Amino acid sequence: MPELDALDEKIFGLLAENGRMPNLEVAARVGVSEKTVRQRVRRLIERAGMRVVATMDREAPPSRLIVLARAKPGQRFVVADRLASMPQVDEVHLATGAYELIVLASFDSDSDALDFYVRHVEQGPGIEESHSTHVVETVTRGTATRPDHFEQFDKQASGVAGMAELLDLACDVATASLGADRVHVATGYAGPVDPTRSSWPSTMRWRGLSSRYVEEIRVKGQAEGVVLPNIVKHNQHVFVADAQTDPLFRSVTDLVLSEGFHSWLGMPVCSGDTRRGTLCLYWNTVITYREDLIRQAKELADTLGRHLPRYSSEPSDASTAPG
Structure with missing residues (x-):
């Protein structure tokens, strides 16, 4: 190559x-x-042999079971063949150690998994001893967030020169670690002007969004305070599975359609108990709500929030130039 x-x-x-x-x-x-x-x-x-391929995210079965089994002497292959022939069983592995068989199986419900384990493992022929465990979540090379991303962000954030550079860094980490196609991060109060609120520098940075979109969202947010209601009022994240059809975006439907994104996630950025900004992630396709994604986005937002107080004395950046 x-x-x-x-x-x-x-x-x-x-x-x-x-x-x-x-x-x-x-x-x-x-x-x-x-x-x-x-x-x-x-x-x-x-010339270089690059291929752009398509993949499909398949929803994990509702209940997955891993069984470790020790077969009676001379029965390991018989037991392996019996279990492997069952439709609920995905894989059977022959292994060394205390347990000679590792069985992976999928079920429509936990009760189905229990019934399988009792009938075909505990009471099944040829099995001397067994242990089972439920699979809660599967992390693969394609879904895992490299554990050093947020640690590295924390270290790098400690050395940046100002608010804009800190937000630029957060945008880079959000696209690299969370798989977002676009990102927007803002500090300051993203709602109707309230003279009673304490001043806080207002700065915005973004990736993959048009300047028109960012400016209109800023204006509508100040005028209406409706685009991010839960984030603004209650410090709760908002996940929209299809931003082009969801009622939440009714006031900016034409803008969303012209921008072209489908899925959207907004996350409050807080310093202690006080919201200091928002982190918004965008995807070009419809994605499903995932607890791991929310957890990772929250971790990034919390890490960013810990570094914001160092720049609270900076003047507001009205230009909001993208990184």
Whole structure:
């Protein structure tokens, strides 16, 4: 494979994260023209063997069971074949150690899993001893957030020179670690003007969003206070599975349609018990609510919130220039 230069590597990295990213957006992120990106992508495909592939997120079965079993002498292969032939069983592994069989099985409910375990494992022929455990969550290379991302963000945030640089860093981490196609982070009060509230520097940074979108959201948020009601009023996150059809975005439907995103997640950024801003993540496709995603977004928002007080004396940045 031919050696990739720095620009090729940046383009490849963006497409590896999101193979559906438009050339225009790639160009904006790497700082070249759309024509250059188009030519580079074609060259990567034709000469470097790059492939842009599609994957499908499959919903995990409601109940999954792992069984460790020790077979009676001379029965391990018989037991393995019996269990592997059952429709509930996904995999049977022959292993060394105290338990010779590892069985992975999926069920429509926990009661089905219990019935299977009692009838076919505890009371099943050829099994001398067994233990079972339920699978709560599966972390794969494709779904895992590298554990050093937020630790690294925490370290880097300690050394930034100002609020804008801190928010830029948060935007980079959000796209790299949380898989968001776009991100917007803002400090200050995102609601109707209230003279009784204490002053706090207002700064916004974003990735992948148009300046028109950001400006209209800012104006509507100040005028109506309806776009982020739970975040603004109750410090609760809001998840929208399809922003192009959800009533929450009725007042900005045309804007959302023109921007092209479908899924949206808003998260309060707090210093202690006080909300100091919002972190908003956008996806080009419809994604489902996942507790792990919410947990990771909350961790990023909390880490950002811990660093904000250092810049509370900065003047507001009215330009809100994107990173």
